[in-house]
Amino acid sequence: MGKTRPGGRTARTKEVVFEAVAALIAERGYGNIAMTDIAERAGVAATSLYRRWGDVRVLVLEVAVEELMRERPLPDTGSLRGDLIAWGRSIAAGLASRDGSSFFRALIATTMPAGEYESARLATLAPRSKQISTMLARARERGEKTPSTSEVLDHLLAPLYVRALFGSPADEAFAETLVERLLAR
Template identity: 40%
Template sequence: MSEGMDDKQQRSRRPGGRSARVGAAVHQAVTDLVGERGYSGFTVSEVAARAGVADTTVYRRWGSLEELLADVTLTRLNTRSPMPDTGSLAGDLHTYAAQVAREITGPDGLTVLRLTVALSGTGEQGLRARDDFLADRARRLQSMLDRARDRGEQPLDALTFLDHVMAPMYIRVLFDVGPLTAEYVDGLVDRLLAGPPRAVTEPGITEPKR
C-alpha cells in the first residue's frame, strides 16, 4: 500500500479518534469538577480548560452546560454492570445489589449520583434524560424479575425492590450515614425476600393521634 494512501487513511481516522478523546476528556473534567465543587459550581470555560479544549468545542458539541451534564450522567449510568442471570431470584437480587453497591461507592459513584439527582433541575432536556434512564432501568430490572416468575418463583415487582434495596443504599451514600458493607447489602435483600412490609398506597394518610 502506498505512503499516500496510508496518510489519507490516517487523516480519515483522526476525526473519530480525536472526537472520542475530546469526549472522554470533557466527561472526566465534568466528573472531577462536580466531585470538587458540586453541581453548578463551575462554568463551560472551566470544563474546557480542565479538558484542554476550546470553549467553542464544548458549545458546538453539547450546546450548553446543562446538556453536557445530562450527557455525562447518562453515559456513566448506562455503562454500569449488566443485569445478572444466576438462575434464581435470590442469586440475581444479591448479585445485582452488590453490583450497585460497588458502583455507587466507587471513585466516581457519589458524583454520578449527585448528577443524576441534579438532572431534575436542568430543564426539559434534563428531565427527559432522567425519565428515559429511569424507564430503561425499570425495564431491565423487570426483565430479571420476569425471568424469576417464569421459573415459577414468587413474583416481585421492580418498585418494591427499588423501595427496599436501592433507596436505602442511595440514602446511605448521598448523606454519608453509614457504610455499604456486604453484610448490610445482603441484609436488605434477605429482608425483602423474607417478605417486604406492605406499601401504603391509599390517599388521605393522616398523622397518628397524639
C-alpha cells in the first residue's frame, strides 16, 4: 500500500489502454476497432500507442489474451486428472460465455499470419503452455506419469478451441472426456 512501483506511470497507462480496448471489444466486437478509437477512449495520444504496439491487432491480441486468462486460479486438486479436468472445464465454460466468446474471437481475428509480428502470434498460447507446464511439473513431483505439454495442447486445448469456433460450444463434460482419453494412453 503506497509502495511506489518502478515504471508505475507506464503500468498505469497500460491499464487505462487495456480497459479501453476491452470495453470496445465488448461493445463492438473485434472487427471495427481503430487505434484512434482506442486513443480517444483512453485519453492518450495515438502516436504513443503506435510507438508501443506498432499495430492495432497486436494491442487487441494482448488484451484478448489477458482477458481470457483472467479466471479462477490454476487448479491444484492433488492429482493431474483432477487438475486437468478442472482446467479444461473452466476453459470450456469460458468459451461458452458471452464475454469469453468475444475475447476468444478477438484473439482469433487478430492472430497474425505467419511471418507478421511472429513473436506476438507465437506468444498467444504461451500463458496456456505455462499453466500446463506447472500442472505437469507438480504431477511429476508426485510421481505421476504425465503426457507432454504439446500433447495437452494438441488433444485437450485444440479440440476445445476448434469446437468453440465451428461447432456447438463444447460443454464441460466434453472437456472431461478429452482428459480421460489423454490420460488413458
